[in-house]
Amino acid sequence: xxxxxxxxxxxxxxxxxxxxxxxxxxxxxxxxxxxxxxxxxxxxxxxxxxxxxxxxxxxxxxxxxxxxxxxxxxxxxxxxxxxxxxxxxxxxxxxxxxxxxxxxxxxxxxxxxxxxxxxxxxxxxxxxxxxxxxxxxxxxxxxxxxxxxxxxxxxxxxxxxxxxxxxxxxxxxxxxxxxxxxxxxxxxxxxxxxxxxxxxxxxxxxxxxxxxxxxxxxxxxxxxxxxxxxxxxxxxx
Numbered sequence: 001x002x003x004x005x006x007x008x009x010x011x012x013x014x015x016x017x018x019x020x021x022x023x024x025x026x027x028x029x030x031x032x033x034x035x036x037x038x039x040x041x042x043x044x045x046x047x048x049x050x051x052x053x054x055x056x057x058x059x060x061x062x063x064x065x066x067x068x069x070x071x072x073x074x075x076x077x078x079x080x081x082x083x084x085x086x087x088x089x090x091x092x093x094x095x096x097x098x099x100x101x102x103x104x105x106x107x108x109x110x111x112x113x114x115x116x117x118x119x120x121x122x123x124x125x126x127x128x129x130x131x132x133x134x135x136x137x138x139x140x141x142x143x144x145x146x147x148x149x150x151x152x153x154x155x156x157x158x159x160x161x162x163x164x165x166x167x168x169x170x171x172x173x174x175x176x177x178x179x180x181x182x183x184x185x186x187x188x189x190x191x192x193x194x195x196x197x198x199x200x201x202x203x204x205x206x207x208x209x210x211x212x213x214x215x216x217x218x219x220x221x222x223x224x225x226x227x228x229x230x231x232x233x234x235x236x237x
Contacts, residue, residue: 008088009123018091021122026065028096035071038070040197044170045072047195047226047236054168056080057193058157059107059182060175062089062124064096068211069172069197080170085128085150087126090119101162109185110176118146125176130150132177152192155186164174173198174232180210180217188221192237196223200233 010016022028034041047055058070061082065071070080074097082093084104093102106114106128117133118126119142127133128150136142159165171193175182179199196218200211205228214233215225223235 003005014088014091016099018095022065022092026063027073028065031075033072035065035068038203038232040069040101040229040234041072042236043227043229044069044077044176044195044211047234048073048169052077053112054078054169056170056172057083057088057168058172059083059155060085060179061093061175062086062174063122064093067124069174070170073170073179078169080168081159081162084127085116085120086118087218092122097147103158103161103227106150106152106156107155107158107182107185109154110156111154113149114152114170116148116150117142118148119147120144127176129177130183149235155182156168161168163207168193170194171196173200177208180213183214188218188223192221193227194236196235197232198235200224201231203231 008017054073056070056073056078057080061070061084079100081101081103082090082097083103083105084090085104087104090102090104093100106116114128115130116126116128125136125141133142168191173179175184183198198214200214201207217221218235224237226234228234
């Protein structure tokens, strides 16, 4: 049994590990100039330059500090909705962003029972997309696989829990191969975020199968490619 899995066996050791991960390993008490893995938050910062208050939605949020595309916005006074299919991720958000809306849910374009493939309790590659799991390098990923069932929900079913939902300024989607399904569940004509960041391709610029589908979908709502960064593409109107 891995150390992480052992520490998540009881509520006490779980809580100790969550605080260790936040304040020792990731130094949540220390603000910094960038948190994103590939510098995406610098593009976001420049796009919203001078905007002191705003609202973000981060689907597949993973971690409030590490690799976060919204932490810099949070530091600058923004708040928002954070959604992840992993309860441990949401526990981290509840500790450091208690005034955000933090939901443990799997977003998709259909309500259905899906297999959840957990690499480990605090992994950035946990997924419900079987093709993503199948093509992962099993020498480095999903070595201690935890597999269980989860019921997906549509975006509207989740955000209706938020009373007086503000205008969404920034939408971030990073869902390990399930990104198109998530995006297509959102009525972009209604919510109309100013900037969208979504994982579309590999770091070496190799395009994924869903890349053209995402572009086509967003074109229907008058979004165009703004910039590409790491494996992500930014869209604005």
